[in-house]
Amino acid sequence: MAEHRKGRTPRRRGLRIALFALAAVVLVAVGLGGLAYWKLNRNLHGVDISGQLGSARPPASTDGSFNLLVLGSDSRAGANGALAGGSTGDTARSDTAMVVHVNQTHTAASVVSIPRDTLVARPACTGTDGKPVPAVRSAMYNSAFEVGGPACAVKTTEQLTGMRMDHFVEVDFAGFAALIDAIGGVDVTTTVPISDQDSGLRLAAGTHHLGGQQALAFVRTRHGVGDGSDLGRIELQKEMVKAVLGRIDTLGLATDPVAMWNLGDKLTKSLTTDSDLASVSSLVGLAQTLKQIGPEQLTMVTLPVAYAPSDPNRVVPRTAEAQQLWAALRADQPVPSTVLAQQPTNPAEASPSAAASRGSGAEALLGGAE
Template sequence: MTDRSDSRIRGGDRRRKTSGKRRRATTFLAWFAAALVLLGGSGLGYVYVKLDGNLSGIDINALLGRDRPPDADNGSEDILVLGSDSRSGANAVYGQDGGGARSDTAMVVHVHKGHKTASVVSIPRDTLIDRPECTDSKGATVPGARLAMFNTAYEVGGAACAVKTVETMSGVRMDHYIEVDFTGFKKLVDQLGGVRITTTRAIDDPKSHLRLAPGTHTLDGEQSLGLVRTRHSVGDGSDLGRIELQQAFVKALIDQVRSIGLFSSPKKLYDLADTATRAITPDSELDSIPELVGFADSLKNLGAKDVQMITLPVRYDPADRNRVLPLQAESEQVWTALRQDRPIPASATRDSAGDQGDANGVVEGG
């Protein structure tokens, strides 16, 4: 890779200073969406029929056309889960829009054949990639760029450009797309009765306003936001360390939803479904309640123990520690495993900065 200075998005450092809080909140919601995808038949189906009006889909297939990876057609499914930080509407409470919506954290959720196991690959937002030419939601052509940050794909071209970028990077065709807005995430956690986690050492982060002693805690929505924003008191202080915390949190979230017995409280079930369906924008093949419930029901046997979570193999950019570069051979191992519907080999992440940080193991399921 060359010509790094010419291909960077200008003003990146300024945006990072002004939008840190909302980026961290959005990161959590992206993980929450991954949990929703993986939760499956947790009892929401029978009330969803009343909530169809909350959903509005994006026709990704029409925007992308035919220039896409082939459909694997092997019984597996791939879903791109994306958190966006638009400052419009209710999101204005989190600050003013600094130049358009961006994607914070993207996850490729690969559900293996038989839908009994899944692999999740998180793509750090500051990963430098070659962004392909794409078509935005208005049908306009968006030029490609070399060594652009991954999260600029959504910024310049919306959902379709984000999907196009992931498919170009991976060679994996996305069967579905789910986008998450973060305004309702604290309410979702509170409606669940909190999320139970265990910390193996103290967390005291003044920037995220979270203080936790070592031990087991049931976090409410505000504390959950603090946890997934935390980076300065654990690990190396980077976003890669924060992703490790988030991976542990989403597994705890999956187990929490599976264990609380939503059928015992119809009102709680309805309130959760109402908030959840307002928080997501799916692709047009999942934008009705019957479609969404059918998809979720096919995943109902997945628990946290059945989900392998990794971060895309990366190394810090020697020219700028605020950016990361994919490890090409190791990344190809990851994408090849997904294309062939196989577990991701441990060798793919052995030398990656994303899965070897000392934030790993700080948070466990309760």
């Protein structure tokens, strides 16, 4: 399978840690005021998602729980091109996506990664050029962002999940690398060596301290570890999320205004949010809401998928498990045990023989074609 099995053609990789870049920004913003506050506000870019989508959406929650759609853009514009290489032309795709459900008491969150090449029904949208884009019965999930920008990505996700996306956050390659450098790097551990020509990452087995460019290579790595699947790479990205959160928690940013400013300035330049979040005061409010949620309060899963009968290079949601997952989150319930039991193994944590025999857990998640 080109994307999930072997991935012979190098593809653009995104980032699944945008929400946690946002968390870092709002921690910074809490301690800033005056001119610094104004400067960070000017850095932010907002998109009027609600205005574009209108009222034909799933109802908003009334119990205090809420949902965020977090996307990683594969744009090569500006500094992104030098970091990631390649070209997307005049467009960008949401090559990674997370649906983040924050519970009613704001004490825990469930994070669902949607594989980028999952085939879904894409609703009619307004294109980035302002022209109508017709509905498509079966299209790659990440194509919604490409043809219709954030609003189409939100609309497609709401149709897939049956949940209203209360907020939207996007981060790019440069924003992620800046985050890692601004917090002084992160520590990751792999029990197997990693050598990936596409991402440029080469690590011996053991614990490593990664700067921005190496961390970017880590979350983009696929071919150099495990079975080379996109699902295995998602597991590496989950490991990075927890490493970033753990690192931020130890920095003591509130007592270091220089570090606070450096981090906030870099990150706000790389974030795009819905218009309701596109201010420092709104981000501070979100930070206060999320302050009880750390790595131990996150449940991170990948949407259960199966190889698409129509195309071995694509996947489709496994209907029963996917419906159980989305129904649980709509009811503000934990991720079902049936979904948790099918999650892939982190290929960096498995022995080579175990990874080969299990397919790094990707086969368990994929199951059989429906």
